[in-house]
Amino acid sequence: MRLLHAFLRSAAYERRFLAKNQWDLAMVLWIPLATILLVWWIFSQTQIRELPIGVVDQDNSPVANTLVRYLDASPELQVHRLYHSPAEVEAAILQRDVYAVVVIPEDFARHISSSTPAPVTLQVNAQYGTHSGIIQTSVQAVVATLSAGVEIQRLVKQGTAPSQAMINQSPISIQRTSLFNTINNYQQFLASTVIPALLHILAMVIGATTIGRELRDKQLGRWSHFIDTGTPDMSTTPSNGDNPSLTTAPNIQNHSSAVPAKKRLNQHSSSSLSILFAGLLGKYFWPILAYSIWPAVALWLAAPQQGAALGSILMTYLSLVLLMILSFWLGAVFTLTSFSLRMGLSATGFISVPSYAFAGVTYPYIAITDSAKYWADALPLTHYLKLHIAQLQMQAPTMVSMPIVYGLLLATIIAMLFMTLLLKRALAHPERWGAR
Numbered sequence: 001m002r003l004l005h006a007f008l009r010s011a012a013y014e015r016r017f018l019a020k021n022q023w024d025l026a027m028v029l030w031i032p033l034a035t036i037l038l039v040w041w042i043f044s045q046t047q048i049r050e051l052p053i054g055v056v057d058q059d060n061s062p063v064a065n066t067l068v069r070y071l072d073a074s075p076e077l078q079v080h081r082l083y084h085s086p087a088e089v090e091a092a093i094l095q096r097d098v099y100a101v102v103v104i105p106e107d108f109a110r111h112i113s114s115s116t117p118a119p120v121t122l123q124v125n126a127q128y129g130t131h132s133g134i135i136q137t138s139v140q141a142v143v144a145t146l147s148a149g150v151e152i153q154r155l156v157k158q159g160t161a162p163s164q165a166m167i168n169q170s171p172i173s174i175q176r177t178s179l180f181n182t183i184n185n186y187q188q189f190l191a192s193t194v195i196p197a198l199l200h201i202l203a204m205v206i207g208a209t210t211i212g213r214e215l216r217d218k219q220l221g222r223w224s225h226f227i228d229t230g231t232p233d234m235s236t237t238p239s240n241g242d243n244p245s246l247t248t249a250p251n252i253q254n255h256s257s258a259v260p261a262k263k264r265l266n267q268h269s270s271s272s273l274s275i276l277f278a279g280l281l282g283k284y285f286w287p288i289l290a291y292s293i294w295p296a297v298a299l300w301l302a303a304p305q306q307g308a309a310l311g312s313i314l315m316t317y318l319s320l321v322l323l324m325i326l327s328f329w330l331g332a333v334f335t336l337t338s339f340s341l342r343m344g345l346s347a348t349g350f351i352s353v354p355s356y357a358f359a360g361v362t363y364p365y366i367a368i369t370d371s372a373k374y375w376a377d378a379l380p381l382t383h384y385l386k387l388h389i390a391q392l393q394m395q396a397p398t399m400v401s402m403p404i405v406y407g408l409l410l411a412t413i414i415a416m417l418f419m420t421l422l423l424k425r426a427l428a429h430p431e432r433w434g435a436r
Helices: 002-020 022-028 030-042 062-073 086-094 108-113 129-157 162-169 186-216 220-229 252-258 261-268 273-283 285-306 310-338 341-358 370-378 380-393 398-427
Strands: 051-057 077-082 100-104 121-124
Touching (some): 002 220, 022 030, 051 062, 051 086, 051 129, 062 077, 086 100, 186 285, 186 310, 220 273, 273 285, 285 310, 285 380, 380 398
C-alpha cells in the first residue's frame, strides 16, 4: 500500500506540474502528434516521380527527338527544357533546376543507321544519391528500350522474323522479382521508420528533463519527501526555480534554518529504493501513457499499407512501447549520472539524434566499419528497426524477432533499476543539486 501511495503522489505531483507548464505538456502531447502527422504528410507522395532533367540535343534528328520523347514519357523523369550551351547546363545544375543532363551527340542518327556505336552521355549530379540512382536507372532503361527497337527494326529489314529478331537482340534476359516493397513506396520505406526514430529522440529528452528539472531547481529532496510522506519537505528552502506544482508554508525559510544540515541530508536520502522505484514510475506515468498512444497512431498509419498480420503488428507495438520506456530511463540515467540537466540533454542528443544513420535503413549495416557496427549494436533503435522492418515490411514469422523483444524488455528493466540506484545516490549529495 505504501508503494501505491508513493506512485499516486508522484503521478499527482507530475500532473500538476504539466498542467502549469505548457511547453513540458507539449513535449508529451502535441509535439509527438504533430511530428507523426508531419512526417506522414511529407511522404504522402509515396513514389519519386518526374525528376527534372535537361537535354542537350546536338543532332536534332527524328531518332534524337524520339529519345527525348521517351525520356519525358518515363514516369520517373521529366524533361525540364532543352539546353544549347555548357554554360546553361552548369547554371541549371548548380541552381538545382535539373539533377542531370542527357547529351545527344552530333551524327547520332547517322551512327545508328550505319550500325556504329552511338553513345549518349548522361551527366548526373551524384551529390544527391537517391535522385541520381533513380535517374541513372531510368535513363538506362529508356536508352536500352530505344536501342532494342532500333536493332529489331534493322533485323526485320534484313528478313528476320520479328519474334526471332527480339530473341537475337537480347538472348539473355533478367526476370526481376521484388520480394518486399514491390512498388518502391517511400512512405513505407522511410516514413514508417523515421517516425519511431523521432519519437525515440523526444522520449529521451523527456526522460532527461523530467528528473533533471528537480535537480536543477534543487527540488529533488522535496519531491522524495513528498512521495514518501505525503507532505512537502519543509526542511528544504525553495529556490527561485521552485516547482509550481507544490506549495510551501510561508515560514519555510525560518523552519529550514532551524533544522541542522546533517538532519536534512538524512531526510533527503531516507527513502527506500522501493519507494523511489514506485515514485519514478509515478513521475513518468503520464509520459509513458502518452507515448503508448503515439506508437499506436504511427502503426495505425503504417500497417494498412503493409498488410502485416495481427501478431506482427502487436509485437511491433509492444517493442515500440518498450523502446519509448527505455528511452525515458536512458535520458534520466544520463542526467542523474552527471547531476546536470544540460549534460543529460547533451548526452541524449549525442546518442539519439544520429542513431537512425547507424540503424541500417538508409545505409547498409553490412557495409559500415566494424567499430561502427559495435556502436550500432549498442543503440536500442537499431534493434527495434530491425524488428520493425522484419515484421511489418517483410512479414517474417514472429519467432524470428522474439529475441529483440526479450532484449528490449531486459534492457528496460536494467535501466530502471540502475536509474533508481542513481536517484538514491543523487539524494545523498544535495550539495551537487542546482547544476544547469
